[in-house]
Amino acid sequence: MLSRVADSLYWINRYVERAENISRFVEVSEAMALDCPPGSAEPWQPLIDASGDRDLFDALYPGGGPEQVVEFLVRAEGNPSSIVNCIALARENARQIRDVITTEMWEQINGLYLTLLENEGFWDQPPQEQLREIRRGCQLFYGITDATLSRDLSWHFGRLGRLIERADKATRILDVKYFLLLPSPEEVGGVLDELQWISLLRSAGAYQMFRQSELGVISPKAVAAFLLLDPVFPRSVRYCLERIHDTLQVVGGRSLPGAPAELECLVGLTLARWSYTKIDALIANGLHEAIDDLQQDLNNLHALIHTRYFVLPGFVNPEDSSPASAAQASVSVTATSHDLACAPA
Amino acid sequence: MFTDYRPKKGYDEYFSAGEEPRSALKPLLSSLGALGLDQLNRNHAAAGMLLKRLGATFRLNDSGGRVGERILPFDPLPRLISSGEWQELEKGLAQRLEAIDLFLADIYGDQAILRDGVIPREDVESSQGWRPQLQGFRPPLGKWCQISGLDLVRDGLGTWRVLEDNLRCPSGVAYFLENRRVMKRMFPSLFSGRTVQPIDSYPSQLLQTLRDLAPWTESPRVVLLTPGVFNSAYFEHSYLAQQMGIALVEGRDLACEDGRVWMRTTSGLEPVDVIYRRIDDDFLDPAVFRSDSMLGVRGLMDVYAKGRVAIANAPGTGIADDKLIYAYVPEMVRYYLGEEPIIENVPTYLCARPDDQAYVLAHLNELVVKAVSEAGGYGMLIGPHASQAEILEFADKIRANPRNYIAQPTLELSTVPSLSEGELYPCHVDLRPYVLRGKQAWVTPGGLTRVALKRGSLVVNSSQGGGCKDTWIVEEAPC
Numbered sequence: 001m002l003s004r005v006a007d008s009l010y011w012i013n014r015y016v017e018r019a020e021n022i023s024r025f026v027e028v029s030e031a032m033a034l035d036c037p038p039g040s041a042e043p044w045q046p047l048i049d050a051s052g053d054r055d056l057f058d059a060l061y062p063g064g065g066p067e068q069v070v071e072f073l074v075r076a077e078g079n080p081s082s083i084v085n086c087i088a089l090a091r092e093n094a095r096q097i098r099d100v101i102t103t104e105m106w107e108q109i110n111g112l113y114l115t116l117l118e119n120e121g122f123w124d125q126p127p128q129e130q131l132r133e134i135r136r137g138c139q140l141f142y143g144i145t146d147a148t149l150s151r152d153l154s155w156h157f158g159r160l161g162r163l164i165e166r167a168d169k170a171t172r173i174l175d176v177k178y179f180l181l182l183p184s185p186e187e188v189g190g191v192l193d194e195l196q197w198i199s200l201l202r203s204a205g206a207y208q209m210f211r212q213s214e215l216g217v218i219s220p221k222a223v224a225a226f227l228l229l230d231p232v233f234p235r236s237v238r239y240c241l242e243r244i245h246d247t248l249q250v251v252g253g254r255s256l257p258g259a260p261a262e263l264e265c266l267v268g269l270t271l272a273r274w275s276y277t278k279i280d281a282l283i284a285n286g287l288h289e290a291i292d293d294l295q296q297d298l299n300n301l302h303a304l305i306h307t308r309y310f311v312l313p314g315f316v317n318p319e320d321s322s323p324a325s326a327a328q329a330s331v332s333v334t335a336t337s338h339d340l341a342c343a344p345a
Numbered sequence: 346m347f348t349d350y351r352p353k354k355g356y357d358e359y360f361s362a363g364e365e366p367r368s369a370l371k372p373l374l375s376s377l378g379a380l381g382l383d384q385l386n387r388n389h390a391a392a393g394m395l396l397k398r399l400g401a402t403f404r405l406n407d408s409g410g411r412v413g414e415r416i417l418p419f420d421p422l423p424r425l426i427s428s429g430e431w432q433e434l435e436k437g438l439a440q441r442l443e444a445i446d447l448f449l450a451d452i453y454g455d456q457a458i459l460r461d462g463v464i465p466r467e468d469v470e471s472s473q474g475w476r477p478q479l480q481g482f483r484p485p486l487g488k489w490c491q492i493s494g495l496d497l498v499r500d501g502l503g504t505w506r507v508l509e510d511n512l513r514c515p516s517g518v519a520y521f522l523e524n525r526r527v528m529k530r531m532f533p534s535l536f537s538g539r540t541v542q543p544i545d546s547y548p549s550q551l552l553q554t555l556r557d558l559a560p561w562t563e564s565p566r567v568v569l570l571t572p573g574v575f576n577s578a579y580f581e582h583s584y585l586a587q588q589m590g591i592a593l594v595e596g597r598d599l600a601c602e603d604g605r606v607w608m609r610t611t612s613g614l615e616p617v618d619v620i621y622r623r624i625d626d627d628f629l630d631p632a633v634f635r636s637d638s639m640l641g642v643r644g645l646m647d648v649y650a651k652g653r654v655a656i657a658n659a660p661g662t663g664i665a666d667d668k669l670i671y672a673y674v675p676e677m678v679r680y681y682l683g684e685e686p687i688i689e690n691v692p693t694y695l696c697a698r699p700d701d702q703a704y705v706l707a708h709l710n711e712l713v714v715k716a717v718s719e720a721g722g723y724g725m726l727i728g729p730h731a732s733q734a735e736i737l738e739f740a741d742k743i744r745a746n747p748r749n750y751i752a753q754p755t756l757e758l759s760t761v762p763s764l765s766e767g768e769l770y771p772c773h774v775d776l777r778p779y780v781l782r783g784k785q786a787w788v789t790p791g792g793l794t795r796v797a798l799k800r801g802s803l804v805v806n807s808s809q810g811g812g813c814k815d816t817w818i819v820e821e822a823p824c
Binding site for chain 2: 004092098153
């Protein structure tokens with residue numbers, strides 16, 4: 001598979017996953033805001049922190065309120081990670097590799113793009129309806145991918161992007177909400193408190209599965225344990241790390257043991273760290289620090305995958321040193337936007 | 346439905362001069378009547394949406410932003426050609442391409458046609474498409490043009506003529522294939538009661554043609570080389586790569602080393618045998634052609650010359666695309682094949698010849714003048730539609746550089762009813778069939794019919810407001 005194509009597949013999936021996550025937590029917050037008493041700690045500002053774009057938001061909308069938060073996350077052109085930009089970038093990447101993805105995948109992502117960019121009626125719907133449609137559009141894209149694409153390298157590189165983005169977003173949501181909710185002990189156990197925790201679970205797409213799990217009763221510790229360590233919930237950090245590990249083994253295609261390269265070391269250690277631990281130990285040693293470390297590990301993982309598979313540093317083309325190819329690199333929309341969008345928070 | 350339709354004075358393909366429907370058209374006219382103009386308009390709008398959803402778009406600018414993508418306007422009234430007539434055209438196309446291929450082999454080889462004085466040497470050597478670097482080279486199978494898309498027109502009397510040969514990277518075949526899909530989906534009733542020759546085998550024929558070029562391996566790796574996503578024909582490049590299941594590559598994905606061409610993959614470098622290139626000669630290899638090209642692959646021509654990679658079409662074919670050389674194709678047919686051309690050229694005046702130039706300058710207001718190396722409707726004067734200032738400007742250009750211009754009478758191109766502002770209007774059309782030449786020659790059944798949707802316009806190019814239609818090769822209706 002062409003390195004450039006693998007790169008695009010990876011990013012299509014990251015962008016779609018990102019759009020889906022943002023749409024879900026804005027959708028949940030829209031509903032939740034209606035339950036909050038006027039003037040109470042509203043659910044909006046944490047969304048900016050969860051998306052890791054606080055500085056950009058403050059620059060674009062100084063002192064912005066709820067409406068600006070939604071605008072920023074959903075449609076703002078100036079935010080490279082707004083839902084509309086994510087879908088546009090996913091679609092642009094898909095356009096570049098239409099020969100590799102299936103026609104159904106292309107039609108889905110292109111259809112979603114046209115809906116957001118060209119169908120004015122779409123934005124006249126109530127906000128939660130808009131967000132639901134976006135979320136379903138993203139989910140349909142995964143479904144179509146899984147139902148139509150062969151399990152060859154293209155599928156695996158796509159999955160890798162999706163899983164890394166998912167693990168990253170799950171930890172961000174938990175990180176922000178957890179520490180926002182916990183410092184007020186007097187509210188623990190109150191009605192609003194329970195609502196907040198439910199909304200956290202919903203934002204991570206985890207509410208129903210949490211209820212069905214053995215953890216049952218909603219408590220801060222149980223929620224953190226579920227989102228981080230659950231072995232079977234497909235959006236938990238541990239689950240994502242296991243699948244990332246499997247996928248990298250397939251992609252790497254090496255079955256013989258040998259001295260592990262940096263990428264293998266990192267993915268193996270990270271997986272072990274989050275598989276062989278207990279929630280009590282994590283909390284005792286500082287949950288926030290653990291999550292910070294994990295996000296750093298995910299960023300490093302991305303960087304190693306990028307170097308190993310997408311740029312092939314081992315081979316130098318005589319053209320690469322010429323001014324011509326430098327100029328070409330500068331017109332590559334996707335390369336630039338990737339850099340913007342994956343900048344660590 | 347056609348009660349208000351008035352054919353123009355030239356040749357209308359639906360109705361004869363007496364405004365009687367042509368015999369092959371009768372079943373279609375009755376299906377159209379049953380559909381009705383309102384429904385036709387509604388389905389037409391839906392067809393536009395469908396094309397957009399499929400992403401059958403081209404970009405007019407290279408902004409890469411959120412704007413600027415357009416579909417090629419699609420007209421739902423098909424253009425019909427009877428199978429008997431088509432067989433003659435197929436023969437004519439095969440004959441013409443055979444002669445052109447022999448010409449290319451000759452001028453890059455022995456140059457017999459120049460020595461015999463059939464074509465003046467200076468007309469060849471002064472051409473922008475001439476590539477002296479290729480002299481003495483013999484491409485795989487000895488053939489130069491694997492893929493061509495000639496432009497045919499019918500003049501005011503309905504006679505078919507070749508307008509251009511398009512031997513470099515003719516585009517439009519993806520629209521040709523997609524139009525049929527859209528027609529079947531949106532207008533199934535129009536197909537009722539008759540058989541239209543299917544066109545779906547084009548991608549397999551094209552793949553076979555390309556695979557034929559690598560006799561050194563049982564399983565050649567074929568790639569399609571595109572200038573990239575900003576190219577206006579990018580949709581077509583990705584569409585064809587997808588249909589053939591081959592990799593779509595950019596110059597930066599390829600590298601030449603150890604006498605071979607390689608593509609950079611996630612598991613390292615993999616060899617490439619055949620390149621279907623959709624970029625011009627000039628940009629193929631900065632080491633040999635334009636040194637500022639960012640689109641090609643350094644060292645490609647060296648590997649090519651050593652016979653370790655095949656390129657389609659062969660570099661150097663552009664010489665026969667020069668509109669001055671076009672004028673000599675009938676001579677080539679006689680010279681190489683000893684036959685009379687089955688399809689004639691449009692009469693052409695060569696401004697490089699003093700007599701022709703004098704005639705052209707005196708009749709600019711009735712002629713169409715074209716720059717010899719331009720395509721896409723650019724660099725052209727349509728005398729009858731031009732202002733006095735434009736005519737004077739062109740006269741100066743011709744005097745300054747006569748080699749660069751040819752002129753042809755303004756043809757009254759044939760018309761086909763088309764939807765224009767919600768009504769049926771006779772719009773001018775041309776036809777671009779695609780000819781493949783690997784081990785065997787193959788012509789698409791029909792081709793891309795381009796239509797000048799602007800009322801009264803003679804220019805069918807998409808860059809100038811043209812659209813397209815589905816083209817049906819049908820059995821003659823039994824009388």
